[in-house]
Amino acid sequence: MTEEKTHHPEPSYLVDTGKYKGLMAWLTSTDHKRIGLMYMYAMMVFFAVGVLLGMIMRIELFFPGQQFYGPQMYNGIFTIHGIIMIFTVVIPGLAAVFGNFSMPIMIGAKDVAFPRLNLFSFYLYVLGAAIALASQFMGNGPPDTGWTFYAPYSIQTHTNVVAAVFGAFVLGFSSILTGLNFIVTMHRMRAPGMTFFKMPLFPWSLYATAWIQVLATPIVGITLLMIIAERWLRIGFFDPSLGGDPVLYQHLFWIYSHPAVYIMILPAMGVITEIIPTFSQKKVFGYRAIAISSLAIALVGYFVWAHHMYTSGMSATARWIFSLLTFLVAVPSAIKVFNWVATMYKGSISVKPPFLFALGFIFLFMIGGMTGLSLGALATNIHVHDTAYVVAHFHYIVFGGVGFAFFAAIYYWYPKMYGRMYNFKMANWSFVFLFSGFNLLYFPQFIIGIMGMPRRYFDYLPQFTFGHQLSFFGGVLLVIGFVIMLITLFSKKGAKAPDNPWGGRTFEWRIPSPPPLENFDIMPEMGENEQPYDYK
Amino acid sequence: MHTETVHITPYRAHAWVLIALLALTFVTITVTWIDLSALTVAIALLIASVKAYIVLTNFMHLKFESSLFRVFVGMVLAIYVLVILFTLSDYLFR
The missing domain is CATH 1.20.5 (Single alpha-helices involved in coiled-coils or other helix-helix interfaces)
Incomplete structure (x- = not known):
């Protein structure tokens, strides 16, 4: 590389060069990197609120019986905990933050295809989140339906369901527009020479995710509007007393909300697929298999929704069809895990914080995935449906999977985002607390779930006390780990980060840290024989 | 380099699409007065599909893409x- 290329005259994207300065410069910026960071800050706030609500639940559950507040408040707390964590944290999650920050750079673009639409998506996200949060303080009290808004209760309850549902509807719009933006960006703005099968695997996972966002989200949007129509206009869609069918609601809700799990987990898998070859300094094993498995997960994952409904009175035919499909979707997921492990095999492994979190992801995702199969099997599902076992399973996927991948991604791209390194020792301690705290919090839920502890219950039998108390202490460790991570990343400036601190091969590691406003001085190209993970 | 062709649809074509959509809406309303039992929903969906096809091909330019x-x-x-x-x-x- 010549001196002319390494010296960068353009100021970084963190420097205000436009009409506005300070906060206004950020709030009006259409730069994909700034929008990614704004999503990240917003999500960290929502995540902290969600964790706080989770801990308030755990405190109440420390002993059987009522301790600090009553069952109605407990119902309200688990509902808003779910709404915040699902709709404002994990669904937009990695795609909104790291998809925005990294994807355009990784494919060699200056920005996303529609930068203003991207900023509009962010504002829709903020508006939707604000409406959902405001539902707690308006009308006849916080909604108490759970984040799933199951009918007919969501039609009949006097609590403030409409505002919460409308908030989720607006958040859905944000998700659709982001998905659309990413699809067009990846089709139209890849660097010359970068064919689809030379595109890095994180963008590949975002591509599969974006299709689910565009195709599945409108269904839940309409379904949520149907709840509002039924409550206000008394149209009988779902309430049997009005001539409706409550199982139809469950179908429509899960047609979106199960693919939504893949909206969450696919970008997480994409991040792990970037981190493992980088820290193994080895070409990713089975590039095409990983890319195609992302599409396969998105496609098959679209048709497994009714495995949430085995006990809802569905036909036996539908039950076995959806059980079969659920087992099928495990195949592409397992392909990814085998490829990650095979990539590490005989690699030159460097155990830095992002890699530690990636390993944590694989471990926790495997437990979450395998317990998902036991839930997908018809016979076992009948026994553990709506128990703490389900709570443990989805937290292993959503928090152990998406959450740990999110933490891994922050530690991975932080030097690129801010141009600074962080303290590895502190980062490793945050992993120790988060990993041990997570397992102590959620593993006992598997045990008490099998023993018969129902989910969403304010009170419980004495034999479940020890499990709940272990979970409380796990929650405390988890909060400590989260605080250590925040201190590590944001308390003081670390040493200046080099352009490529981890020895990565994708485009973002070929530009300065932090990147200039339009990412590249000279637009990158991909040579005919060049591959995205060529570590030779 | 990808080149794009701009298609300007004449007003007359848009007018025909508008007439077709209004006519089909009228048909949708009219068939609700006839007792077709199980076929009622199927016919409504069929008419809606034809309308969607017209919008997709003409207004959304799918026939030029x-x-x-x-x-x-x-x-x-x-x-x-x-x-x-x-x-x-x-x-x-x-």
Whole structure:
């Protein structure tokens, strides 16, 4: 590389060069990197609120019986905990933050295809989140339906369901527009020479995710509007007393909300697929298999929704069809895990914080995935449906999977985002607390779930006390780990980060840290024989 | 380098589309007065599908676009059909 290329005259994207300065410069910026960071800050706030609500639940559950507040408040707390964590944290999650920050750079673009639409998506996200949060303080009290808004209760309850549902509807719009933006960006703005099968695997996972966002989200949007129509206009869609069918609601809700799990987990898998070859300094094993498995997960994952409904009175035919499909979707997921492990095999492994979190992801995702199969099997599902076992399973996927991948991604791209390194020792301690705290919090839920502890219950039998108390202490460790991570990343400036601190091969590691406003001085190209993970 | 052709549809074509959509809306309302029992919903969906086809091909310019866009629309329709079929696997076998 010549001196002319390494010296960068353009100021970084963190420097205000436009009409506005300070906060206004950020709030009006259409730069994909700034929008990614704004999503990240917003999500960290929502995540902290969600964790706080989770801990308030755990405190109440420390002993059987009522301790600090009553069952109605407990119902309200688990509902808003779910709404915040699902709709404002994990669904937009990695795609909104790291998809925005990294994807355009990784494919060699200056920005996303529609930068203003991207900023509009962010504002829709903020508006939707604000409406959902405001539902707690308006009308006849916080909604108490759970984040799933199951009918007919969501039609009949006097609590403030409409505002919460409308908030989720607006958040859905944000998700659709982001998905659309990413699809067009990846089709139209890849660097010359970068064919689809030379595109890095994180963008590949975002591509599969974006299709689910565009195709599945409108269904839940309409379904949520149907709840509002039924409550206000008394149209009988779902309430049997009005001539409706409550199982139809469950179908429509899960047609979106199960693919939504893949909206969450696919970008997480994409991040792990970037981190493992980088820290193994080895070409990713089975590039095409990983890319195609992302599409396969998105496609098959679209048709497994009714495995949430085995006990809802569905036909036996539908039950076995959806059980079969659920087992099928495990195949592409397992392909990814085998490829990650095979990539590490005989690699030159460097155990830095992002890699530690990636390993944590694989471990926790495997437990979450395998317990998902036991839930997908018809016979076992009948026994553990709506128990703490389900709570443990989805937290292993959503928090152990998406959450740990999110933490891994922050530690991975932080030097690129801010141009600074962080303290590895502190980062490793945050992993120790988060990993041990997570397992102590959620593993006992598997045990008490099998023993018969129902989910969403304010009170419980004495034999479940020890499990709940272990979970409380796990929650405390988890909060400590989260605080250590925040201190590590944001308390003081670390040493200046080099352009490529981890020895990565994708485009973002070929530009300065932090990147200039339009990412590249000279637009990158991909040579005919060049591959995205060529570590030779 | 990808080149794009701009298609300017004449006003007359838009007017015909508008007339067709209004006429089909009138048909949709009219058939609700006839007792077709189980076929009522099927006919309403059929008319709505024809209207959607007209909008997709004319207003959304699908008839001028490359085959990639047609594949995308076809994929969406295929997924929609599969969703309906899987949902019916519950309702038809209860």
